[in-house]
Amino acid sequence: MPNATTRPKRVRRGRRAPREDPARNELVARSLESAQQCLFNQDYGTAFVHYLLVLNLAPALKDFARDSFRFTLFKWAEELDSLGRVQDLFDCYEQALELFPMDEVIVNSMGEHLFRMGFRDEAAGHFHKALKLKPDFAEAKENFYRVANWLVERWHFLMLNDHQRNRKYQQAIQKAVRAGCSTVLDIGTGTGILGMCAKQAGAAEVYACELSKTMYELACEVISANGMKDDIKVLHMKSVEMEVPKDIPHRVSLVVTETVDAGLFGEGIIESLIHAWHHLLLPPQSSQDMPLSPAETGRVIPAGATVFGIAVECQEIRRHHRLCASEVGGLSLCTVGGFHSPVSCSPDADDSSEPYTTERLSRLPGGYTTLTTPFRALDIDFNNVQELEGLCSRGVTRIKLPVTQAGVLDALAVWFQLHLDEENSLSTGPQEDTCWEQAVYPIQNSSNFTVKPGDELTVEVSCEDAYLRIRAVAMARDGHVVSLDEWEPGPGPGMAVTPEAELCSALSCLQTDPQRAAQACMLECSEIALLNNTHYHDCFSRALDKLLSTLRSGPNPEGPDASGESPSADPLYVLDVSEGFSVLSLMAARLGSVRAYSSVEKEQHQAVLRLLAEGNGVQQEALEFWLNQVEDDSAVLQRPATEKLWSAIVLDCVETCGLLRQKLVEKATLARCLLEDGGRIFPEIIVVYGLLVESDTLLLESAVQGREPTLGFNIAPFINQFTVPVHVFLDLSTLECKHLSQPVELFTLDLMNCSENATQRQVEVQVCATGRVTAIPFWYQVHLDQDISISTFTQDSHWKQAAVVLQHPLEVTAGETVCLSVHLHKSSISITALKEEQREGPVAMDSASSTDTVS
Structure with missing residues (x-):
């Protein structure tokens, strides 16, 4: 008999094939068919539910249905976003990620929604995950660069590179x-x-x-x-x-x-x-x-601080904070009470105003002139809690400031000395090599306010709401004092010119008409600089007039009527989709027989455009506000009417910071389909120019340079994860750098023929000086037509420039050639720099994107 103590051996059984479930298979098939039908009918919400059911019941279909599922998710998310159903939107993304946790496109898309809704930390995590899943994923890389600018501001790099500090x-x-x-x-x-x-x-x-x-x-x-x-x-x-x-x-x-x-x-x-x-x-x-x-x-x-200030004349500050031009593109601007920036610490400033802005005075284009000697504005002891608590209630301090240099009073510039202890202190003064900028309190008068030696300014210093507020409130000349917020009329004909009358004449820019004061309009600093750019508006005026005149003089199919005159033609339609405040639509409307549509959105700005239209003789029906008529901002590019097409569409192509605008090529492609025969997009062509430079400044502002400046601590590898390859808001005219080449054409974008644009271009750059290529600054020549163009790199430009920063500089010698590979991807330009002899072999390459894809 068998040994009863012997245990039977375990035998591994083959895995049984899954039993077919006809009912489930039928449900999957019907749901898949329903999903596709709903997708065809643009019923994205129902399609999404059907796809969820299909992919949960039949995971084997994931690869087959992935693209359709993504498309459905993104379209349904757009609808939910437009309806304000934020929680439902993110619930859908969570369900999608349960099915496709490693799908970098879905991960990145969720990050974009998070960023738009202000959840920047969470967005950064999704962009970073998408990059880990696919390191060469361009959209995720560009999104992460944009978020990195928000999460780790550039001054962190400057501070950590400031060894003295x-x-x-x-x-x-x-x-x-x-x-x-x-x-x-x-x-x-x-x-x-x-x-x-x-x-x-x-x-x-x-x-x-x-x-x-x-x-x-x-x-x-x-x-x-x-x-x-x-x-x-x-x-x-x-x-x-x-x-x-x-x-x-x-x-x-x-x-x-x-x-x-x-x-x-x-x-x-x-x-x-x-x-x-x-x-x-x-x-x-x-x-x-x-x-x-x-x-x-x-x-x-620090134990405390001492604040210093000085009065300055500076054209760059002036043109960003008050209107300097009385006319642009043939439009008189005098019918509006005035334009002012949101930087003001006057008593009547609203909650949206900031008391000061910041500038690095040593790098301002055109420089600045000091009109007074530095004055001591404030002392504060951080080790005295009673002094800290009494700061906001200590009242206003008035300081008498003698004028030492004749000029236009444009701003008060402020810096401080930070007393770390009895022996160590740091100064943020404009002449110091420091990581700090200076605080700037601009003068908001409607035009130039001139001072001369012997005058005396009265400056008020206060700390309302624990913000340092410094403003010039009055000026004394020859014993007479006049408030900077008031004006008395000067003498009439035949009246003696007294010192007080001379002073009033000098202060004539301070006239305050109660009716006009109510019409004053606040614009962003960049919008005021744009309004002051007369060359920009004159170029647009000429280009619009040229195009519309050509369209009006075209063949008339109906011919002249019995009187010998052509019948009244339909008006020409012009759409201006510039970002922010723009008067281009009004310039088109005044050309006659034009229906101009503006994308200006704020009610106050629309009211100002109506006043300008009235003051310039533009009929009310000639100017309309397009965003008041479209259901969704995303649908701004559409026909003006069922049977009408646009004669001209103005696209805002370049951001103030120096980058191409998001989805520019896609917008131009759509705009091209909305033009009548002979109609044009403005601008037609954008040419990108750049040059090779050596600039330690850009390196210090872009990444921490080793351990030495950070006292030997290991910080660089961690914070440099947030290094962005493009430095924006750059003033190339004042950048501390050595030019290693002449400017070269990097790329051309033809917005009237987007399909013919190349996606990549190789550019050979001749090196003219020995050094290290650390960056490639770039700017644009914006061609409105074949004859009229505007550069973003001029003294009066409201645009700044940008620069690709190479984290591994290239050592070059005069006469050598550097090869730049310029790549266009969805309006983003990336640049790779190699020396000519490196092109054949495997080398480490520096590459950077020149634009952002997150709005």
Whole structure:
């Protein structure tokens, strides 16, 4: 008999083939057919539901249905977005990603929706994931570059490359820690560098907080990579929300921070320090108490600051903040009370106004002239909580400022000296080699305000809402004082010219008519600069007049009537889809027999255009606002009427920052189909020009350059993940650089024949000077027609330039050739630079996109 103790052997059975389920297969087939029929009928919501059912029941069909499913998802998401059904939109994407978790196109598309809705951190995560799934995915790469500009602002690179700034902070922190400040809180830690300085100096406990999710995660990575993960506790929160012992176990003896902007208080340092003194810091040393050790008292680095200011004349500031032109393109602008920028700290400024803007004065095109000597505007002690709390209520300080140089008063420029401790300080002055810009308070008068030596300006300094506000309010001349906000009429004929009358004449630009004041219009700084660009408008006026005259003089199929005159022709239709405020439609409307449509959207701007139309004799029916008539902004390019086509369509092709606009080629292709015979797109052709330069400045502004400037800490590999290859808002005329070649034509875009545009071009550039190619600045020649063109690189241009920055510079010698590969992809231009001898073999290449794809 068999051995009863022997266990039977296990035999692996073959996997049974799945049993066919006829009912399920029939359901899948019917649902797939229904999905395709709904897709054909543009019923995207129902099609999406059917596809979900099909792909969940039959995963084997994923490859077959992927493209149709993507298309359905994207179209349904567009509908949900237009209806404001945000949660439903993201629910659909979550369901799609459950089916296709590794689909880089769906991941990237969800990131685009997140970015448009303001969820930049989450969008960055999706773009980054899409790039990991497909490293050469152009759309995801360009999207990530755009988000990187939002998440890690470019000044982070400048600050980390500013060795002097980093070293002085390190010295001040070392001194405080070695004196006994053993517990440290780094407010707004950024990359964590100041907290790491404290730990390196010997602090027993170091805490850090950071509000930005991206910077918080970056700080955690950097701190871990530098071996301090267990020594520095990083909190993802705002310091004013921190509590003891909930977030940190006890009060600290030292707070370090650099939450200061060009205007000193703009990043909320006053609020955060007041909260810190009340809730997070040990009490300060009091002169009335027994002396305490540093470990028993609290202190702040920086200890305080001194603010300085100066009055300046600067044409570049002037043309961005007030109207300088009285006429553009044949249009008189005098019928409007005035245009002003949103930068103002006057008492009647609205909530949308900012008290100051920022500029690097040393790089302003055309330079600037100082009209006074520097004045001391404010002193602040960050270690005195009573002084901090009284800052907003201390009242207005008036400073008398003698004028030392004749000129036009355009702005007050402000900088500060940051006192880290008794020995270490940093200056942000315009003559300093610093990572900071200067704060600029522009004069908002309607025209030039002239001063001369012997005059005396009255400047008011206040800190309302913890913002530093500085404004010139009056001028005295020969003992007479006149407010800059008022004007009294000058003497009539035959009246004696007194010093006061001379002053009033000098201040005639300050006239305030109550009726016109109500018509004053606020424009963005770039829109004011555009309105001041008379050459731009004159070129458009000539090109429009030339085209419309040609169309009017074309053959008349109906011939003359009995009186010998041609019957009245239908009006010509012109559409201006420029971004923001534009008077191009009004320029077309005044040419006669034209129905001009403007894409200006804001009601105030539409009202101003109507006033300009009335003042320039344009009939009311000749100007209409197109966005008031279309259901969706995305449908702005369509016929003016069922039986009508456009005679001219004006496309806004170049962003102010120096990049081509998103989906330009796609928009031009659609616009071309909407033109009547002989109609034109403006501009017709865009030619891209560039040159080779050596510029350490661009390198420092684009990436952290090694460990030396960052005190030996390992920071560069982490923050340089957010390096973007294109530097925008560049003033090439003032950029510190060495030209290594002459300008060359890089690429041509024919917007009237988009199908004939090449997608790639090889350009050989002759090197004219020995050096390192670190960047390729580029700009555009915008051709309205064959004879009329506008450059984006001129002194009066409202456009800036951009530059591709090479993170691995090319060493070149005069006479050599650099080969540029210029590639066009969906209105994005990428540039790869190689030396001629490198073209044959495998080499590392620097490539960068010159535009963004996220609106």
